[in-house]
Amino acid sequence: MLSPILPDDADVAIRVRGLRNAFGDQVIHDGLDLDVRAGEIIGIVGGSGTGKSVLMRAIIGLQRPAAGTIEIFGEDVAELDAAAARDLRRRWGVLFQDGALFSSLTVAENVEVPMREFLGLPEAIMDELAGYKVAMVGLPPEAGPKFPNELSGGMRKRAGLARALAIDPQLLFLDEPTAGLDPISAAAFDDLIRELRDALALTVFLITHDLDTLHAICDRVAVIADRKVLAVGTIPELLTFDHPWVKSYFTGPRGRAALSGKQAA
Numbered sequence: 272m273l274s275p276i277l278p279d280d281a282d283v284a285i286r287v288r289g290l291r292n293a294f295g296d297q298v299i300h301d302g303l304d305l306d307v308r309a310g311e312i313i314g315i316v317g318g319s320g321t322g323k324s325v326l327m328r329a330i331i332g333l334q335r336p337a338a339g340t341i342e343i344f345g346e347d348v349a350e351l352d353a354a355a356a357r358d359l360r361r362r363w364g365v366l367f368q369d370g371a372l373f374s375s376l377t378v379a380e381n382v383e384v385p386m387r388e389f390l391g392l393p394e395a396i397m398d399e400l401a402g403y404k405v406a407m408v409g410l411p412p413e414a415g416p417k418f419p420n421e422l423s424g425g426m427r428k429r430a431g432l433a434r435a436l437a438i439d440p441q442l443l444f445l446d447e448p449t450a451g452l453d454p455i456s457a458a459a460f461d462d463l464i465r466e467l468r469d470a471l472a473l474t475v476f477l478i479t480h481d482l483d484t485l486h487a488i489c490d491r492v493a494v495i496a497d498r499k500v501l502a503v504g505t506i507p508e509l510l511t512f513d514h515p516w517v518k519s520y521f522t523g524p525r526g527r528a529a530l531s532g533k534q535a536a
């Protein structure tokens with residue numbers, strides 16, 4: 272039930288097996304397995320430094336693992352030639368922890384960066400598409416010509432999301448998307464992620480410390496501890512899991528507050 276490996280007949284978007292990541296003597300992951308089901312929002316949790324971001328970076332090819340395999344949509348990423356890797360790369364979008372917008376480009380120009388890299392469309396079409404993406408993430412049209420430093424934190428996150436969605440990915444990677452947002456903006460961002468997943472049939476890999484986000488939008492939650500994915504399940508399933516970190520995370524003061532908020536909703 273709480274296994275990180277799904278049954279053979281499951282529709283799996285990301286399959287990780289035996290992953291090992293290390294920096295010098297520091298081993299971050301060892302023998303890590305994880306299946307992400309197509310169409311789900313999977314929350315990735317774990318204490319600080321357990322390697323959530325490193326796992327994401329390994330999956331999207333920014334961190335070369337020391338061992339193990341990673342398959343995305345059935346393709347072993349280590350086996351692909353440059354052209355096939357580029358084709359696969361087009362199928363995901365990423366919102367990094369700090370938004371990672373180019374500060375010297377406007378929001379619309381930021382959204383056009385992946386379009387220029389992968390699509391090579393005429394300028395007028397890219398401008399039109401960028402306007403559409405800006406609207407899709409709930410930003411007003413006036414946000415398009417603004418620079419990132421002219422936006423609030425919440426608007427910058429939305430701009431980053433618009434760029435992540437620029438070329439219609441099937442997979443969306445989000446690294447702590449609600450960090451630094453006030454609770455109302457964070458809840459609105461959660462709603463937006465769920466609406467977009469539903470409307471665009473996305474698979475969402477979501478790293479978060481935000482218990483409210485886990486309760487509000489995640490179909491399953493994967494817990495990283497002891498260099499592995501320790502357990503994957505719904506929150507009620509994880510509440511039955513006997514591990515000190517899992518217990519204190521979900522049933523400590525913050526976990527209980529999020530749980531009672533969910534029950535009251």
Ligand SMILES: Nc1ncnc2c1ncn2[C@@H]1O[C@H](COP(=O)(O)OP(=O)(O)OP(=O)(O)O)[C@@H](O)[C@H]1O
Pocket residue numbers: 294299317318319320321322323324325326
């Ligand atoms: N490029 C790198 N070189 C050396 N060490 C690294 C590198 N990237 C990450 N690490 C180390 O790997 C460990 C895991 O980092 P990671 O950022 O994945 O943690 P995390 O679980 O996402 O943490 P947090 O919840 O605090 O964001 C940390 O000890 C970090 O210092």
